[in-house]
Amino acid sequence: MKRVLSLLLLQFSFFGLAVSAQTLSPIIVECGKKCRGEFSITNNGLTSLAVTVEARSFSLDTLGHATNRPLDPTVELKLEEGSARISPKGTHTFGYQLKCSAPSCSVALLSSMVVGHTAEGMLVRVQLAHTVYSCEKQRDCRKKVRAAAGIRDD
Amino acid sequence: MLRVCLCVLLLGVPASAQVLQLSGGRSTLLGGTGGEITAFFPESTLSASAGFANGHFVFGASDTFKLHGLEITAGDRDFGYSFDGAGLGVSTRGLFVQRNTRHTSFAVFLGSTGIGYATPFMVTAKAQHIGAGFFLQRHFDNGLLLSSLAVIDGGKHTAIQGLSYRSHSLHLAGSAGLLQNQKYFTGEADYQPLRSLSFSATHNDFFLTDHLTANSVSAFAALGRITVQASLLDGQYRLLKTTGASAGASLRIGSITVRSNFYESNHRILLVHVVQEHFRRWAVSGIVNQLQGQTSYAFGGGYLGNKISVSLDHSVLFFPVSGKGFQQTTTVQVSLRIHDTALNFQTNIDPMMHVQYTTYASSYVQGPLAGAAMNSYSHRAGGKFVIGGSVVDEHGEPVEGAAIQLQGGAVVYSDSQGKFFARVKHDKPAALVVLVQEFAAPGRWVVTSCPANAAPGVDVLIRLRREIAP
Numbered sequence: 071m072k073r074v075l076s077l078l079l080l081q082f083s084f085f086g087l088a089v090s091a092q093t094l095s096p097i098i099v100e101c102g103k104k105c106r107g108e109f110s111i112t113n114n115g116l117t118s119l120a121v122t123v124e125a126r127s128f129s130l131d132t133l134g135h136a137t138n139r140p141l142d143p144t145v146e147l148k149l150e151e152g153s154a155r156i157s158p159k160g161t162h163t164f165g166y167q168l169k170c171s172a173p174s175c176s177v178a179l180l181s182s183m184v185v186g187h188t189a190e191g192m193l194v195r196v197q198l199a200h201t202v203y204s205c206e207k208q209r210d211c212r213k214k215v216r217a218a219a220g221i222r223d224d
Numbered sequence: 225m226l227r228v229c230l231c232v233l234l235l236g237v238p239a240s241a242q243v244l245q246l247s248g249g250r251s252t253l254l255g256g257t258g259g260e261i262t263a264f265f266p267e268s269t270l271s272a273s274a275g276f277a278n279g280h281f282v283f284g285a286s287d288t289f290k291l292h293g294l295e296i297t298a299g300d301r302d303f304g305y306s307f308d309g310a311g312l313g314v315s316t317r318g319l320f321v322q323r324n325t326r327h328t329s330f331a332v333f334l335g336s337t338g339i340g341y342a343t344p345f346m347v348t349a350k351a352q353h354i355g356a357g358f359f360l361q362r363h364f365d366n367g368l369l370l371s372s373l374a375v376i377d378g379g380k381h382t383a384i385q386g387l388s389y390r391s392h393s394l395h396l397a398g399s400a401g402l403l404q405n406q407k408y409f410t411g412e413a414d415y416q417p418l419r420s421l422s423f424s425a426t427h428n429d430f431f432l433t434d435h436l437t438a439n440s441v442s443a444f445a446a447l448g449r450i451t452v453q454a455s456l457l458d459g460q461y462r463l464l465k466t467t468g469a470s471a472g473a474s475l476r477i478g479s480i481t482v483r484s485n486f487y488e489s490n491h492r493i494l495l496v497h498v499v500q501e502h503f504r505r506w507a508v509s510g511i512v513n514q515l516q517g518q519t520s521y522a523f524g525g526g527y528l529g530n531k532i533s534v535s536l537d538h539s540v541l542f543f544p545v546s547g548k549g550f551q552q553t554t555t556v557q558v559s560l561r562i563h564d565t566a567l568n569f570q571t572n573i574d575p576m577m578h579v580q581y582t583t584y585a586s587s588y589v590q591g592p593l594a595g596a597a598m599n600s601y602s603h604r605a606g607g608k609f610v611i612g613g614s615v616v617d618e619h620g621e622p623v624e625g626a627a628i629q630l631q632g633g634a635v636v637y638s639d640s641q642g643k644f645f646a647r648v649k650h651d652k653p654a655a656l657v658v659l660v661q662e663f664a665a666p667g668r669w670v671v672t673s674c675p676a677n678a679a680p681g682v683d684v685l686i687r688l689r690r691e692i693a694p
Contacts, residue, residue, distance in 0.1 A: 106504055116243040116264050117590060118564065120625065120664040122639040152645045153637035154530075157564040158243070158588040162530050165504065182640065184625065184664050193666050 092119070092185060094198040100211040101168070101204050108165040109200035111181055113156040121183045122153045123164055128178050130219040136178070144172035145204075149179075170204035174215050177202045249345035249584025253572050258282070258346035273300075273346040282341060284317075284348035295322050300349040302342035303333050305359045307371040308386035309410035309428055310399035314357065314377055315340020315349040329361040337377045344568075345584040353378025367391050371399070380404045393417055406435070420446040436461045438544055449476045459544025466490065466544045479503065487540055489549025492516060496540060496552070505529055511538050513552060522554075533559045543577055551577060564588045611654055612645030613684030614638070618672070623688055625664030630678070631655040637664060653677040658686060667691070 093112045101107065113119045125147050126138040141147060146169040156162045168177065179200040184193050205211035248259035258275015268289035275282060286299030297320040304313030318335010338352030357375040364370070371386035386399035395414040402408065408429050416422040421444070428438045442455035454471040472485035480501050487494040495514040500507060508525035526535030535557045540550050557570040565587035572580050615626040615638045622642025629635045630646055631654040638644040648654060656678045660669045673687040 108504060116245075116588060120627070120637045120662075122624070122637050124639045124641070150647065151636075152639065152643075155635060155637075157561065160561060160564075160566070163505075163528075182624075 092183060092196060092198065094181060094200060096200070098201045098203070098212060100208050101202065102208045103171075103204060103206060104167075104169045105202075105204065105208075106165070106167050107202060108163050109179065109181075110161050110163045111154075111156060111183075111198070112161045113158060115185065116158045118158060119156045119183050119185070120153065121156060121162070121181050123149060123151070124180045124182070125149070126178045126180060128176050130176070130216065130221060132220040134216070134219075134221050138178060138180075141177070142172070142175065145170055145175050145177055147177065168202055168204060173206065174211065174218070175202075175204040176215055177204070244589040245586060246589065247345040247584060247586040249343070249568075249582065251343055251580070251582035251584070253574065253580035253582050254341060254343045256282070256341045256343060256346060256348075258341075258348070260346050271347070273348050275341075275346050275348070277339075277341050277348070282346075282348040282350065284340070284346075286347070293323060296320070300340065300347055301333070302340065302347065303331070303357050303359075303375070304342070305331070305361075305371075305373055307361065307369075307373075308388050308397040308399040309412055309426070310373075310384050310386055310401075310403065310408065312373060312375060312382055312384075312403065313342070314355065314375055315342065316355060316357070317349040317351045318355070327363045329359070331357075331359040333357045337375075343582070343584070345586065377404070384408065434462050436544065450474070457542050457544075459542070461544055466542075466549050468542055468549045470540075470550070485540065487550040489542070492549070494540065494550055494552070507535075509538075524554075526557075531561050533557075541573065543575065548577065553577075607647040607649035609648045609651050609680035610645050611648055611678045611680050611684075612643065613678060613686060614642045615644065615658075615686045615688060616642055618687070618689045623665055623669075626669075626686070626688065627659040627662035627664070628686070629657045629659050635659065635662065648680060651680050653679040656684065656686075658688070660688075 091114055093114065095110055099107055111121055125141050127140070127142040127145060128136045128138045130136055148167045150165040154162045154164070164179070166179065179202065181198045181200070183196050185196050203211040203215050205214055243264040245262040245264070246259070250257040256275055256277035258273060258277070260271055260273040262269060262271040268287060270287050272285040273283065284300035286297050286301055288295065288297045290296070300315070300317050301320045302313055303316045303320065305311060314337050316333050316335055316337050318333055320331070320333040322329070322331035334356050336351035336353060337355030338350035340349035341347070355375070355377050359373050361369065361371045367390045369388045369390070373382065373384045375382040382401070382403050384399055384401035384403060386397070388395070388397035393416050396412070398411040400409045410428045412426045414422060414424045423443050425441045426439065429435065436459065438457070438459040440455060440457045442453065444453045445451065450473065452473045456469050458465070458467040466489060468487065468489035470485060470487045472483060474481055474483035480499065483498045483500070485496045487496070492515070497512040498509055500509040505528050506525065509523065511522040511524065513520045513522065522538050524536045524538050527533060537555050539553055539555070541553050542549060543551055553573045555571050555573065558568070560567040565585060567585045569583040570581065572582070574580050611630060615623040615628070617623050622638070622640065624638055624640045624642065626638040626644070627635055628638070628644055630648070634646055636644045636646045654677065656675060658671045658674050660671065663669060668691045670689045670691050671686070672689050675684050678684045
């Protein structure tokens with residue numbers, strides 16, 4: 071019995087919050103000048119998660135690194151929701167409508183969430199991106215945007 | 225003294241858990257009614273199940289924890305693996321150890337086996353025989369996958385070896401051995417010379433009360449918006465031999481798909497024509513069935529939302545066991561999420577063509593050690609009017625993660641710019657409440673100014689002061 075109680079006390083002594091990976095899909099979409107889209111975030115953790123969504127335009131350098139900036143005036147974006155509370159093991163889908171009045175638009179929808187904390191008490195904040203490439207024609211839009219930035223995919 | 229300690233143990237474990245998961249349900253497909261309580265700790269997961277299966281009381285319990293990279297379960301667990309068309313599931317009570325790495329999956333159990341129930345809402349086992357099991361799967365970089373499964377379940381022995389190979393255009397898989405004392409073989413070949421063209425052939429042995437063999441050959445081609453497919457099937461169960469053939473084509477125009485399929489089995493011809501339209505969250509379909517000169521109509525569809533998903537599906541399945549060949553089947557699935565509780569209902573058709581159902585609910589309860597859990601407020605999306613604003617601290621800096629409740633229960637959170645918005649259906653001012661206990665932002669906050677109401681189209685400014693830094 072002493073052994074059982076010892077094991078029980080040992081379990082009670084681990085009070086840190088378990089951190090689980092969160093998932094977003096799809097990561098990348100290509101669309102024409104006007105499109106309706108959506109992305110889903112799954113809370114793989116055991117506690118509820120507050121998620122906020124922000125939109126950013128971005129450009130790529132020749133190495134493929136992205137630089138975010140406020141949304142370009144050529145992008146007209148209507149988000150259905152700017153935030154959501156996702157229940158444990160639940161999935162939430164965010165919908166949007168995008169209209170691009172430039173030859174091409176690259177938009178990142180950044181989902182931010184606090185997923186736990188370190189042993190020192192520092193909060194761990196995760197940002198996952200859903201990337202939308204919008205061109206005159208949907209096909210090979212991402213490839214064209216990357217080629218315009220001087221990135222060779224071969 | 226022992227009883228007191230056991231009471232402390234039974235009451236103390238759930239009370240001190242970070243998170244509890246409560247589940248309960250009923251399934252005619254799996255033949256059980258019951259429930260399960262699972263307590264999640266940072267280093268382990270304890271669960272206990274109880275219920276009735278086929279008129280008998282059943283129970284189960286397990287403790288899963290990690291030790292030196294191994295996942296160990298003591299108690300009841302389903303030992304089930306499938307690969308290359310072969311598979312076996314055994315309910316076990318004992319010690320189960322598994323380890324998964326990038327290339328290798330390994331599992332072993334030692335204890336007892338017996339009739340058990342592994343459902344989303346209940347896991348139980350009955351100790352009937354001494355049992356042991358071993359599973360190993362190894363991925364090789366050249367596309368080979370080697371699998372091995374060995375199980376002793378009382379007097380029944382299983383030893384299956386599987387080998388598969390996958391390249392850019394070819395997938396070959398086969399497994400053979402002894403499945404519950406019976407010789408067994410299955411094979412599968414898929415060849416895809418082009419992205420839009422594929423061929424497939426399969427052979428399977430199944431063991432129900434008797435030996436069942438099923439073979440199929442199929443081809444698929446896609447040309448832009450048009451797809452075509454054809455297949456030949458045959459099955460034998462006892463002395464009953466069933467053959468079938470099918471062919472079909474589909475055309476996609478925007479969000480609309482038109483599909484026609486021809487099925488022939490047991491000298492009966494079934495023609496199914498489907499028109500399906502996919503909206504973003506909705507799908508609707510109209511179905512026309514033509515069977516031996518008789519025409520019938522059906523409608524199906526579904527909705528996939530954040531709170532609820534519903535679907536009514538019609539499909540044609542091949543039933544070699546009942547000897548009926550191709551038959552039209554209808555299945556229903558409903559999922560509902562209310563705060564942290566998920567409710568599920570679905571129907572299935574078993575191999576004997578009987579309709580079975582499974583329904584269960586599952587909920588998460590935050591324990592006292594899980595930290596400040598969020599309350600069960602709901603969100604709403606939709607509406608053409610926007611209520612929004614920004615949240616700043618005493619220095620005028622934006623506050624991220626502030627929770628604001630609008631009249632009617634919807635809660636929204638501010639982003640990194642301190643901005644928040646919600647879409648509402650009516651062009652009327654809504655009451656605004658700042659929920660400081662719900663903040664995702666660290667620290668303790670006090671509201672210094674907040675308008676009582678917010679009107680659509682007019683940005684509001686909420687000022688906060690941080691009392692205690694994180």
